[in-house]
Amino acid sequence: MRDTICAISTATGQGAMAIVRITGNEALLIASKVFSYKSGSRILENELSHTVHFGRIIDNNILIDEVMLSLFKSPGTYTGEDIVEITCHGSVFIQQKILHLLIKNGARLASPGEFTQRAYLNGKMDLSQAEAVSDLISSSTEAAHKIAMNQMRGGISNELALLRQELLQFISLIELELDFSEEDVEFADRTQLKSIVDKLIKLIDKLIGSFKLGNAIKNGIPVAIVGEPNVGKSTLLNAILGDEKAIVSDIAGTTRDAIEDTFVFNGITYRFIDTAGLRETSDVIESIGIERTYRKIEQASIILAMFDIKKTLQEIEHELTKLIDKTDGDKKIIVVLNKADNNEVCSYDFRDKAFATISISAKSYYNIDKLFDLLNSISGIEQLENNSVIVSNVRHLEALELSKQSLERAVLGMDLGVTHDFLAMDIREAIHYLAGITGEEITTDEVLGNIFGQFCIGK
Amino acid sequence: MRDTICAISTATGQGAMAIVRITGNEALLIASKVFSYKSGSRILENELSHTVHFGRIIDNNILIDEVMLSLFKSPGTYTGEDIVEITCHGSVFIQQKILHLLIKNGARLASPGEFTQRAYLNGKMDLSQAEAVSDLISSSTEAAHKIAMNQMRGGISNELALLRQELLQFISLIELELDFSEEDVEFADRTQLKSIVDKLIKLIDKLIGSFKLGNAIKNGIPVAIVGEPNVGKSTLLNAILGDEKAIVSDIAGTTRDAIEDTFVFNGITYRFIDTAGLRETSDVIESIGIERTYRKIEQASIILAMFDIKKTLQEIEHELTKLIDKTDGDKKIIVVLNKADNNEVCSYDFRDKAFATISISAKSYYNIDKLFDLLNSISGIEQLENNSVIVSNVRHLEALELSKQSLERAVLGMDLGVTHDFLAMDIREAIHYLAGITGEEITTDEVLGNIFGQFCIGK
Numbered sequence: 001m002r003d004t005i006c007a008i009s010t011a012t013g014q015g016a017m018a019i020v021r022i023t024g025n026e027a028l029l030i031a032s033k034v035f036s037y038k039s040g041s042r043i044l045e046n047e048l049s050h051t052v053h054f055g056r057i058i059d060n061n062i063l064i065d066e067v068m069l070s071l072f073k074s075p076g077t078y079t080g081e082d083i084v085e086i087t088c089h090g091s092v093f094i095q096q097k098i099l100h101l102l103i104k105n106g107a108r109l110a111s112p113g114e115f116t117q118r119a120y121l122n123g124k125m126d127l128s129q130a131e132a133v134s135d136l137i138s139s140s141t142e143a144a145h146k147i148a149m150n151q152m153r154g155g156i157s158n159e160l161a162l163l164r165q166e167l168l169q170f171i172s173l174i175e176l177e178l179d180f181s182e183e184d185v186e187f188a189d190r191t192q193l194k195s196i197v198d199k200l201i202k203l204i205d206k207l208i209g210s211f212k213l214g215n216a217i218k219n220g221i222p223v224a225i226v227g228e229p230n231v232g233k234s235t236l237l238n239a240i241l242g243d244e245k246a247i248v249s250d251i252a253g254t255t256r257d258a259i260e261d262t263f264v265f266n267g268i269t270y271r272f273i274d275t276a277g278l279r280e281t282s283d284v285i286e287s288i289g290i291e292r293t294y295r296k297i298e299q300a301s302i303i304l305a306m307f308d309i310k311k312t313l314q315e316i317e318h319e320l321t322k323l324i325d326k327t328d329g330d331k332k333i334i335v336v337l338n339k340a341d342n343n344e345v346c347s348y349d350f351r352d353k354a355f356a357t358i359s360i361s362a363k364s365y366y367n368i369d370k371l372f373d374l375l376n377s378i379s380g381i382e383q384l385e386n387n388s389v390i391v392s393n394v395r396h397l398e399a400l401e402l403s404k405q406s407l408e409r410a411v412l413g414m415d416l417g418v419t420h421d422f423l424a425m426d427i428r429e430a431i432h433y434l435a436g437i438t439g440e441e442i443t444t445d446e447v448l449g450n451i452f453g454q455f456c457i458g459k
Numbered sequence: 460m461r462d463t464i465c466a467i468s469t470a471t472g473q474g475a476m477a478i479v480r481i482t483g484n485e486a487l488l489i490a491s492k493v494f495s496y497k498s499g500s501r502i503l504e505n506e507l508s509h510t511v512h513f514g515r516i517i518d519n520n521i522l523i524d525e526v527m528l529s530l531f532k533s534p535g536t537y538t539g540e541d542i543v544e545i546t547c548h549g550s551v552f553i554q555q556k557i558l559h560l561l562i563k564n565g566a567r568l569a570s571p572g573e574f575t576q577r578a579y580l581n582g583k584m585d586l587s588q589a590e591a592v593s594d595l596i597s598s599s600t601e602a603a604h605k606i607a608m609n610q611m612r613g614g615i616s617n618e619l620a621l622l623r624q625e626l627l628q629f630i631s632l633i634e635l636e637l638d639f640s641e642e643d644v645e646f647a648d649r650t651q652l653k654s655i656v657d658k659l660i661k662l663i664d665k666l667i668g669s670f671k672l673g674n675a676i677k678n679g680i681p682v683a684i685v686g687e688p689n690v691g692k693s694t695l696l697n698a699i700l701g702d703e704k705a706i707v708s709d710i711a712g713t714t715r716d717a718i719e720d721t722f723v724f725n726g727i728t729y730r731f732i733d734t735a736g737l738r739e740t741s742d743v744i745e746s747i748g749i750e751r752t753y754r755k756i757e758q759a760s761i762i763l764a765m766f767d768i769k770k771t772l773q774e775i776e777h778e779l780t781k782l783i784d785k786t787d788g789d790k791k792i793i794v795v796l797n798k799a800d801n802n803e804v805c806s807y808d809f810r811d812k813a814f815a816t817i818s819i820s821a822k823s824y825y826n827i828d829k830l831f832d833l834l835n836s837i838s839g840i841e842q843l844e845n846n847s848v849i850v851s852n853v854r855h856l857e858a859l860e861l862s863k864q865s866l867e868r869a870v871l872g873m874d875l876g877v878t879h880d881f882l883a884m885d886i887r888e889a890i891h892y893l894a895g896i897t898g899e900e901i902t903t904d905e906v907l908g909n910i911f912g913q914f915c916i917g918k
Contacts, residue, residue, distance in 0.1 A: 009474065009476045009549075010474045010477060011470040011474030013472070015468065015469045015471070016466075016468040016914075016915050016916070016917035016918030017478055017917070019469070019476055050511040052510070066611075070511055072511070090470060091596045091604070093598055115475075133548070137473060137475065137550045138473065139552055140550070140551060141552065142552070145550070152525075153522070456475050457475070458475035458476070459475030
């Protein structure tokens, strides 16, 4: 038995309308204490589920508002409990007044995400689906929306269910051996078992690998534009951002200092990292302020290495090599040969050093679209098209990595010929981590607190 | 026949949930194009009014969101037309996507206040009630909420209906005389008629008089604290504002420069006017910067004239007289004798010059509560208690004043013995202005545009 909670569920501040939401066993009882029908003497409890009623919220004979009250009866509701939604006029005063009135009549102010937490606890969705609700609400691009929606509809849950099923089959064989351990039989062919575990590791690896894209979509891909002064870095940035820059700057709540130059293309947010430090040096590598700039470049996952198209192949190769030496191999480098103002096509090719090479003119917008196609192909966004499952949650990533480690221990154990019980332990551990993602095994209050504490209130 | 309009009706930005609202003849048709039931093949048009349905918003085979759709069938709705409300997840992306999808399917983006404008045009409420909806949404104190709610429920409309009824009765007698004009009869006793018009003028005067309170409640009462340097003006302001100051300063969207010191007491907002100018002068009246300070004081409707309690009666009277001479008689002055740090009670009384006199200690908070009681009794807030009608709208005030002028012309006409038709014209004019308040006579698009243009979108 859980208490009844309430919260303002619409965005903070003044609007035309707002929703105050109540869920719990006493939702109807508490609502009926503050709500009275405009006319007639009907009883809220007797109304059908999924109906809307016009009436008044009155406190101490003072009319607070005329509202629409929607009621949803357990169990066919979001939380699995009775839900009442009061749609009122969107003044902050009225919203707060109704909230206080509900609390005065026995409801408790909901914690962040507590509605969705109840949906999870009442078996309406698993934990990864609940997490997707929060991701869905905060997703601001088409791609982020798609990943969150896929996860909310059970995309990851289904993938994990398949993995777990295979592991459970595996363990049932091992356990059969345990039952007959004194007879020293092997029901499961070790070679065959190993190939199953190897296959599962590959599947988990694929999910782990998808996190890079998932994270990029959720948080944007950091791109550094580096190069000598006057090579055209600012011009390129302006060519990319165009009028979009002003729009980004208008976002409420971001201060002028904190604004990053971001650009959304094909549903992916690119965050351009300011490498102003390079602007003051005459040589990319040999300046005193160089370390600070490199620390900045370290944050990038894509580097646009800009050169004047009039430089010699040797000059460019020399600087490119230095750049590669100073950065980790994780970064994708695009060599951008600027100032091809007469649409020159450069025959230089740095295939061995860089992901791609392109001639552009930042000034006349030549090949800027092609540059975006290149960024796009690096991002891996096309993976989204075939509805493959993308992991975008750090908690899931960690669980997958732990599960993978357990499976690798199992493989090692099989190679070393460890006993059944050790093998079973490793496999059980792998299952345990996977189950943690969907919350199918007992999840501690601390874990739940961490997950739902990041939600907004009212969801 | 009006087209179908749509808008996001909840507050701007990200929330747990948001409402996208549609009204018009094609509301159901357009909604059914973008909404599909989670299961089953039911038809939206066949559902009962005031019911809620779970389903999906799909665009080009891409799932935009899982939503609750509430439908309200004409004529028993807010606008009098069919209304559909889509309650979706509150990400900005989803809200915008659904809005665009509705527009793609034939709805038009609503102008500010257009839902309420339709409610007015379809006879669901009169114009003053429609205006109250906007006031209600923007009211941030209990008193402002109360006035707006009273107006929305027809408080002013009822009062005006009584006035108009009396005027119509009056005019019917006059017009009877017009019919028999050749026989030169007087059905209406002129003395009796004059007393009726006088009574109506008094009623209108009462409404006009209430505007001062109505405006104060809506916009706050401007209070100036004046006095010599070191008399304790800042200390008093801090004593009044306490921690409230920080809260006021936190309101989003107000820049540090534009912040006024405001304090809400008993549902009334007091706006304290900075009279820093006086701080640099050693004498209240005879300084060079004095004019600027007096221009500031002109904005106030209440003046707290602060003096050191240790000053002589003559000194205070001298300065008080100068202050009164320099300000118009419209301002209420409270003489505040500060530095009564040992709770001294001063026997000085400036009854003939000031509204009240009070000894306080801003430092030790002595009598600060009594000072608030004084402010409160000046504000006239107690008028709110007996549910009398308060005018808070400038448009209404102007109409009432014009109506009053017409009636005064009628009285003058009767005194001068003008003919029936002139008398009838004045009375008709008075009725016309009153009818304009509730919009019962034809209202121009320009007037409607001015009124509803100040609404938020989605209401």
